[in-house]
Each structure stands twice: as C-alpha cells, then as structure tokens.
Amino acid sequence: MKRIIFFALLMAAALFFGMIASLPSYVSAEPPAQATPTPEGIQIEPESPTPTPVVPKLQPPDEGDTSPVFVPPPSLDELLEQFPDLKPYLDQVRQSVLADLDMAELYRRVFQVYDAHGAAGVAAFLKDSGILEKLNIPLSYLDLLIAFDQGGLEAVEELARTRRLINDADELVAYLLVDDPANVEALKKDLEENLGVSVYDFDPTTDEVEIGIPLALLAQYQTPGTLLSYLVAIGNAEHVVSWRLPTPAVTGSLGLQRSSSPIARTIGADAWHAAGITGKGVRVAIVDLGFGGVKRLLGKDLPATVKTNIPIDRMDRQEENHGTAVAAVVHRVAPQAELYLAFEDSTSSGFAKVLQWLEDNKVQVVNYSVSQLIGPRDGSSYTTQLVELFMRRTGALWINSAGNYAQSHTLFEFNPGPKGVHLYSRNRNLLPFQTFAPLTTIAMNWNGNWKGGEDTEYIFVVLDKNGKEVAAAAEQRRGKRNHFPFQILNFRSKPGEIYFLGVVRTRGTTNHLIDIIITNSEIPPWAQVSQYSIPTPADSASVLTVGATDLNGRQIEFYSSQGPTQDERLKPDLSAPTNEVVPGYGRGFSGTSGAAPVAAGAAALVLQANPSLSNAQLRAFLMQSVIDLGDRGPDVIYGTGRLMLPPPEQIDPDEGNVLGEDGESASDEDKVTISDVRAQFNVKVRGVVGMSINTSLTLRNYTGNRLAVIALFTDLDGNDLESALEDYTLFDTIATGRLVEVRGRRNRFEGISLFIPNEAFKNVRESRIQFFIAVYDLSDENYPVLLGTSEAFTLRLRR
Known part of the structure; x- marks a missing residue:
C-alpha cells in the first residue's frame, strides 16, 4: 500500500504540495506545550511502553553505619493514643462544616503535634484525619504558619524565599486547579475583589490559574489562626478544586578549582578572534535566576551596554549573581556578541514572559544554566515542551547545562520495611x-502518573546527625488532576554537615522506582547512580546539552551529570571546559553552569561566520566540532566529545559550508537517512490533544533547497485510514507533515517536530495501526521526488 500512496504522490505533485503548504501552523511548526490526559475520546499509545531505566542494585556496606535512629512518622492511631484529647476534637471536626471550624484551636492542635513529631507528624495528623482535604491548602503552608508563630512575617518571608515560593512582585506563588475553564473569570473576580489575591495566567493545558498572595497583605493578620482562615478561604473559593506550590528551578555552580587560564584558548576560539x-552582531541571551x-x-567583563527584561538597577541589587558569571563567560568567548539578560522568577507565567521577550528581541542563541528537577526527564515535561516550542517559533538555539548531579543522584526500586x-x-x-x-534542594520523583491523578504517595524526611528532623516534604497525593508523582523541598543547610534522608510510602502498595537528586551535595559511593541524572529541559532532543570537563578539557568533571535520558536517549550532546575565573568567582566559575556559556559563546562565533545556519544546523556543527574523549564515539558522559572549534580558515560562509563538505555531485541512490523517530502521546497543543512526532534526517549528495517530511498512517496491512479531519488527509489516508528549508550544503537536521490531533483517528476502527516517515524533495514544486522512508512503527488506539 505504501507504493500506491507514493505513486499517487508522484502523479499529483500540485495537490501534494498544496496539502503540505496548507497544514495548520500549530501542526507544521509548533510542538506540544505539555503532556496531559485526554478527558474523553481516543487515546493513542505506543505498541511497547517506554523502556524502564536500568536500575543498579544499591549495596550499602554491612559495617560502619553511623546513621541516627529514624523513627517513621506516627500513624493517626498512635497520635490519638499519645494525645487522648485529640479524638473528641476530631469527632467534633468531622461533624462540623468548614465555616464553623475554630482555626485558632486547629492551629493549637497542629503545633502540639509538630512540637512532638515535627512536620512529618503534622502531615500524618492532617492527612489521615481528613482535615487537610477539608482545608484544601498545601501542606507546606502549615510550615509557614509555624514560622509566623515563631518569628512573625519576617520568618514567613525568609522560609518562603528559601523554598522559592515568592515571585518578583513579593507574592507567595501558587497554582489553583479550576473546576471548569468557563469559570476562570468568575474565580478571578472573587479572588481579586474579596481576598486581595493577584490572578495571573490561566493555563488551558493544566486547567490551572497562577495566583500571587501579596506578602504585604499577610501583615494584617496578627495570629496564626487568622492567617490560616485567610488561606483556607482561598482554597475553598468557589470553582477551586485544589492547589499546588511551584516547583523551584535551581542553578549549580561549584567553586571547587582555582585556575587563571583563558577558556577561549582551550576550545580554539582565540584563533577565531585573531x-x-x-560574535559581532549575534544576539545571545542569558536566562537565569539572578x-x-x-x-x-559593564565595559569591563561585559559589553558596555546590555539589554535586560527588567530594570538593570533591580538586577544589580539581586543577591544571586549566577547569571552575571554566566554572561561573563559568554563574553570571554564571544567578546562582541550582543548580550540580552533575562531574569526569571521560577514561575510558569514568568518563564513564559521571558520566552516572549526573547522572541520579541529576536535572540539567536539562548544560554540556560538552570535545571528543573521535577518531571519524568524524558523530553515530555512542561518546561521542555515550552523550550522546543520557542525554538520552533524563533529558530534560536537553546543551550542548556547538563546539571551537576553525577555524585548526588540515586535511583532505586522502593523496598518497603516496617511502617x-x-x-x-x-x-x-x-x-x-x-x-x-x-x-540544598531535594527532589524526589517516582515513575507514577505524570499526566496527573497520582494516588500513590511517598514522602521524605531530612534528619541531622542527632536524629532531629530538619525538614520534611509530604504534600498529599490523592488522585486529583494536579497531583503528580514527586516531592520537592529547599532547606537551609550547613556546608560540610552530614544529613540523613528517609523515604516513606504513606499511600499505595506499588513499589515504584524512586529517583532522588540532592543539589550541592554528595551522597556515598554505594548509593550514587551517575546515569539518568540529566534534568529538564536539558532532556530535550532539540536542545544542545553541555557537560563539563576540567579547564584544560582533558577529562570530565566528577559531578557532571550523565545520560541517558529516562527514555534512553543519548545525553549530554557534548562537553565543554569550565572553571573560568570571572569577577565574584576567584576560584573559578565551575559546574556545568560554567560549561554551557562556553558553548553559547562558540555558537555566536559560528553564527557570525555563517548567519544563515538554522538552530539544528548550528547544533550539529558544534556537536561535530569536538575532540573525542572517553569511550570511542558518542557516549553518555562526554556526548560526542569536548568542544574544539576548527581553525577559522576552514570556514567558507559564502558557500554556507561550515562543516567543510566536499560537495560531491548528487547520485540517484542513498539520499537520506531517517533516524531518532520518537513519539509523545496524548499531549495538548493550544487545547488540541494529539500525538507529537520528532525525527532527525541526514542527507547525502543532496543539492536541492526544500524538503517535505511526512508522517503517513495506515493499518498493519498498509491500507488507507479514513481521517476525520480534512487538513490531515493525504490521498485518502491520515497524514501530517512540515516543510524543511535546506540552506547551503548542510546535511543534518535534528528535532524535526510533527503533530496530529487524536480527533483525526475518530473514524478508525482498528485497535492497532502503524505510521512511517517519508521525506520528499520539493525543490521543483511540480515534481516531488521521494528520497527515503523510515521503518514502520506500531501504535494502539484506545477509546
């Protein structure tokens, strides 16, 4: 049947070209924003599930354990036995409506449990009694109440800033799940007019609205009870289903080495300068947390002028200087690049506004030496999809640090013991x-339901060397749409101190894979799992992910995160030297945070030499401009190797030949190799649920200038499938595609993204179908030429 389709395409070239050219913009150019469940209708699934990471067996030593005694959180029955007056109180609460609850008395009970058992004990009390469900507020807000009781509003602000719960407007950030998108405006009016809450963007992907609770507003509440009443009023406003806290982004520079050698010489950039x-005229953005x-x-270690997304005076006063150091490294490598500094406050709306600012300013290269630790880390997370969407819309290359978690990451199958x-x-x-x-930030993920509705619950507790609780992360997971399989917590730590982490399953019976990253730390060798430690959005197939070598570029730094991704793709893409000495970092600005801007500076040099390169072409060039280290060929430690720019005399910008291809004449055979085909299922783009397909191409002996990349769907015998959507029909079968412009003699195209709505399959009765990728030369619109096809991939349809 494939041959019939191809023959028809060749015979009806004009119709074929018209179909591709008329594809809706969200299909042909934009990847999904976030993986979400389809509320009803068709579900598309892979024939085989995503491979499970290979989990090594952790083998702690039998001797020498100096851990304190870990007493698990008490059960509700144990609390009732310890505090006999709790039982009549709980009986009264169960019989009362929320409006009749005495919040001052409730706080007194909470503090009573906290004083005896810490935050983990409070979690057990509130969740197991059902009180937390009735209050409908995040459990972590109880910590803020205790801080308020002990130190007033200043203590609340300090704890909230430590946990990165405050936005750039000095507000507590949260996300409210709305019962129906039609009710967003009514909720917004209620919150703003009656409760003084700032209401920001509604995300139709998650049905959540972002809110900000002004710190100044909290100052009017004089007691923990009145403050609790106010928070409960927000959680129980009409149309609110539940709410959650933001997941903080983290940076990771490590002042570990002293050096003064210029990094530009290590990667060969000095010859380009000569x-x-x-980098003159190239617009490079640094997105960072401070x-x-x-x-x-300015005018010394940075250009005399830079462009910023917030007033530069505000930037200058920020406590965090990580982004300043990143910018200084970029300037060392590309001293005449135009720098755009973008501050992000770790909120969803803030990140989206930064991306829009970058797009408005037409930046060409983006450096993001920041990690998101929460998510499946398989390329499907919200942040990763936003970044890929940004790259598709703008053509900019996004460069991300690989993370510093090789010695602070562990992965194991849960092994339940007592309690x-x-x-x-x-x-x-x-x-x-x-x-x-x-x-220190601790992020714990498990392989549960990342589409929402997670109902298995794990918590973790941090103890000091004396066995005293330092912190606990225990947000409830009860199957609501915005309940996901993770816990995360920031806490104030003492450098050089040893702490202890206990993991407890408090709901469910499945033994999940537990994945833990602890920033700015080292765990014992017996627990280290260096593989699978690449964070988000460095897990994107389209992003250039950069690991870190020593300054001389001879060996990987011990902390540099290693691949593969959770879905077994190669990462990092390459490595670059770190530890450049910049102002504020006399011992060297280290970590992969210092390596990524080296690659960003190199990208600016290459773009100046050949400004017509696409982001995929630029990424491919950098990945080939390396010295192979470690295992021969690409590997999960170095990527393709350590960055080393070729001598500039090999560059011929007029020919578009940055890779130095030999320009052989075309032959009739072996024109294209299609690789790295991967799909993400039941994702949502602008409210449309569908299937996202990413692939890469390698061309040989191709002299044309335009390609069509098509995904064709058939039954397992190759027969046509009737599409329910006319725009996704190509000669009587379901299809989607996009155009790819070929400039110069580039031969590698990565991260080509296609999308097709689930609704297109509405008329399909088969439960198992297949798709394959076909690539056509459209240099002559009247005579499309088939260059090659991929293997077929089997899918399942479920209603």
Whole structure:
C-alpha cells in the first residue's frame, strides 16, 4: 500500500504540495506545550511502553553505619493514643462544616503535634484525619504558619524565599486547579475583589490559574489562626478544586578549582578572534535566576551596554549573581556578541514572559544554566515542551547545562520495611549526604502518573546527625488532576554537615522506582547512580546539552551529570571546559553552569561566520566540532566529545559550508537517512490533544533547497485510514507533515517536530495501526521526488 500512496504522490505533485503548504501552523511548526490526559475520546499509545531505566542494585556496606535512629512518622492511631484529647476534637471536626471550624484551636492542635513529631507528624495528623482535604491548602503552608508563630512575617518571608515560593512582585506563588475553564473569570473576580489575591495566567493545558498572595497583605493578620482562615478561604473559593506550590528551578555552580587560564584558548576560539570572528552582531541571551553586581562589570567583563527584561538597577541589587558569571563567560568567548539578560522568577507565567521577550528581541542563541528537577526527564515535561516550542517559533538555539548531579543522584526500586519506610539494606533505612552550600534542594520523583491523578504517595524526611528532623516534604497525593508523582523541598543547610534522608510510602502498595537528586551535595559511593541524572529541559532532543570537563578539557568533571535520558536517549550532546575565573568567582566559575556559556559563546562565533545556519544546523556543527574523549564515539558522559572549534580558515560562509563538505555531485541512490523517530502521546497543543512526532534526517549528495517530511498512517496491512479531519488527509489516508528549508550544503537536521490531533483517528476502527516517515524533495514544486522512508512503527488506539 505504501507504493500506491507514493505513486499517487508522484502523479499529483500540485495537490501534494498544496496539502503540505496548507497544514495548520500549530501542526507544521509548533510542538506540544505539555503532556496531559485526554478527558474523553481516543487515546493513542505506543505498541511497547517506554523502556524502564536500568536500575543498579544499591549495596550499602554491612559495617560502619553511623546513621541516627529514624523513627517513621506516627500513624493517626498512635497520635490519638499519645494525645487522648485529640479524638473528641476530631469527632467534633468531622461533624462540623468548614465555616464553623475554630482555626485558632486547629492551629493549637497542629503545633502540639509538630512540637512532638515535627512536620512529618503534622502531615500524618492532617492527612489521615481528613482535615487537610477539608482545608484544601498545601501542606507546606502549615510550615509557614509555624514560622509566623515563631518569628512573625519576617520568618514567613525568609522560609518562603528559601523554598522559592515568592515571585518578583513579593507574592507567595501558587497554582489553583479550576473546576471548569468557563469559570476562570468568575474565580478571578472573587479572588481579586474579596481576598486581595493577584490572578495571573490561566493555563488551558493544566486547567490551572497562577495566583500571587501579596506578602504585604499577610501583615494584617496578627495570629496564626487568622492567617490560616485567610488561606483556607482561598482554597475553598468557589470553582477551586485544589492547589499546588511551584516547583523551584535551581542553578549549580561549584567553586571547587582555582585556575587563571583563558577558556577561549582551550576550545580554539582565540584563533577565531585573531581572524576577526568575535560574535559581532549575534544576539545571545542569558536566562537565569539572578544578575547581582552586573552594573560594575559593564565595559569591563561585559559589553558596555546590555539589554535586560527588567530594570538593570533591580538586577544589580539581586543577591544571586549566577547569571552575571554566566554572561561573563559568554563574553570571554564571544567578546562582541550582543548580550540580552533575562531574569526569571521560577514561575510558569514568568518563564513564559521571558520566552516572549526573547522572541520579541529576536535572540539567536539562548544560554540556560538552570535545571528543573521535577518531571519524568524524558523530553515530555512542561518546561521542555515550552523550550522546543520557542525554538520552533524563533529558530534560536537553546543551550542548556547538563546539571551537576553525577555524585548526588540515586535511583532505586522502593523496598518497603516496617511502617512503609524504604530499606536500603536489612538494617539501613537512611541515606547520608554531605552538603557544600547553605541552600540544598531535594527532589524526589517516582515513575507514577505524570499526566496527573497520582494516588500513590511517598514522602521524605531530612534528619541531622542527632536524629532531629530538619525538614520534611509530604504534600498529599490523592488522585486529583494536579497531583503528580514527586516531592520537592529547599532547606537551609550547613556546608560540610552530614544529613540523613528517609523515604516513606504513606499511600499505595506499588513499589515504584524512586529517583532522588540532592543539589550541592554528595551522597556515598554505594548509593550514587551517575546515569539518568540529566534534568529538564536539558532532556530535550532539540536542545544542545553541555557537560563539563576540567579547564584544560582533558577529562570530565566528577559531578557532571550523565545520560541517558529516562527514555534512553543519548545525553549530554557534548562537553565543554569550565572553571573560568570571572569577577565574584576567584576560584573559578565551575559546574556545568560554567560549561554551557562556553558553548553559547562558540555558537555566536559560528553564527557570525555563517548567519544563515538554522538552530539544528548550528547544533550539529558544534556537536561535530569536538575532540573525542572517553569511550570511542558518542557516549553518555562526554556526548560526542569536548568542544574544539576548527581553525577559522576552514570556514567558507559564502558557500554556507561550515562543516567543510566536499560537495560531491548528487547520485540517484542513498539520499537520506531517517533516524531518532520518537513519539509523545496524548499531549495538548493550544487545547488540541494529539500525538507529537520528532525525527532527525541526514542527507547525502543532496543539492536541492526544500524538503517535505511526512508522517503517513495506515493499518498493519498498509491500507488507507479514513481521517476525520480534512487538513490531515493525504490521498485518502491520515497524514501530517512540515516543510524543511535546506540552506547551503548542510546535511543534518535534528528535532524535526510533527503533530496530529487524536480527533483525526475518530473514524478508525482498528485497535492497532502503524505510521512511517517519508521525506520528499520539493525543490521543483511540480515534481516531488521521494528520497527515503523510515521503518514502520506500531501504535494502539484506545477509546
């Protein structure tokens, strides 16, 4: 049947070209924004599930365990036995409506449990009694109440900033799940007029609205009870289903080495400078969490002028200076590149506004030395999809640090012991770790339902060396649409101190894979799993992900995160040297945060030499401009190798030949190789649920200038499938595609994204179908030429 379709395409060239050219913009150019469940209708699924990561067996030593005693959180029955007056109180609460609850009395009970059992005990009390469900507020807000009771509003602000719950407007950030999108305006009016809450963007992908609770507004509440009443009023406003807290982004520079050698020489950029290639005219953006002290570097370690998305005076006053150091590294490598500094506050709306600002300013290269630790880390997370959408819309190359988690990442199958505590061995239920910085983030994911509705619940507790609780992450997971399989927490830590982590399953019976990253720390060798430690959005197939070598570029840094991704794709893409000495980092700005801007600077040099390159072409060039280190060929430690630019005299911008192809004449055979075909299922683009397909192409002996990349769907015998959507029909079968422009003699195209709505399959009765990728030369619109096809991939349809 494939041959029949191809023959028809060749015989009706004009109709074929018209179909491709008329594809809706969201299909041909934009990937999905976030994976979400389809509420009803057709579900498309892979024939075989995504491969499960290969989990090594952790083997703690039998001797030498100096861990304190970990006492798991008490059950509700144990609390009732310890505090006999709790039972009549709970009986009264169960018989009362929310409006009749005495919040001051409730807080007194909460503090009573907290004083005896810490935050983990409070979690057990509120969740198991059903009170938290009635209050409908995040559990972490109880920590804020206790901080308020002990230190007033200043203590609340300090704790909230530590946990990165505050936006750029000095508001507590949260996300409310709305019962129906039609009710967003009514909710917005209620919250703003009656409760003084700022209401920001509604995300139709998740049915959530972002809110901000002004810190100044909290100051009018004089007691924990009145503050609790106010928070409960928000959680129980009409149309609110539940709410959740933001997941903080993290940076990771490590001041570990001292050096003064210029990094440009290590990667060969000095020769480009000598040849007059300095990044002049190329627009490079640095997106980061802070640019403190930036003004004093202008005209010295930075260009005399930079463009910023917020007033530069505000940037200059920020406590975090990570972005300033990143910008200084870019400037060392590309001293005449135009720098665009973008501050993001870790909120969804803030990140989206940054992306829009970058697009408005037509940036060509983006450096993001920031990690998102929450999500499946398989390329399907919300942030990753937003970044891929941005790259499709703008043509910019996104460069991401690989992360610094090779020695602070572990992965294991949950092994339940007494009271649901994970056992690493028969006698060990705690994971020790040593911190290097005053702020530590712990992110725990498990392979549950990332589409929402997670109902298995794990929590973790952090203890000090004396067994005292330091922090606990125990947000409830009860199957609501915005309940996902993770816990995350920031806490103030003492550099050099040893802490201990206990993991407990508090709901469910499945033994999931538990994935833990602890930032700015090191866990013992027996627990380290360096593989699968690439964070988001570095897990994107289209992003250039950069690991870190030593300054001389000879070996990988011990902390540099390693691949593959959770769905077994190669990452990082390449490695670059780090540890450049810049102002504020006398011992060297290290970590993969310092390596990514080296690649970003190199990208600016290459774009100056050949400004017509697409982001995929630029990415491919950098990945080929390397010295192979480690295992021969690409590997999950170095990627393709350590960045090393070729001598600039090999560059011929007029020919579009940055790779130095030999320009052989075309032959009639072996024109294209289609690789890296992967699909994401039941994702949503602008409210349309469908299937996203990504693929890569390698051309040989091709001299044309335009390609069509098509996904064709048939039954398993190759017969046509009737499409329910006319725009997704190609000669009587379901199809989607996009045009690819070929400039110069580039031969590699990565991250080509296609999309097709689930609704197109509405008329299909088969439960199993297949698709394959076909590539056509459209240089002559009247005579499309088939260059090649991929293998077929089997799918399942479920209603």
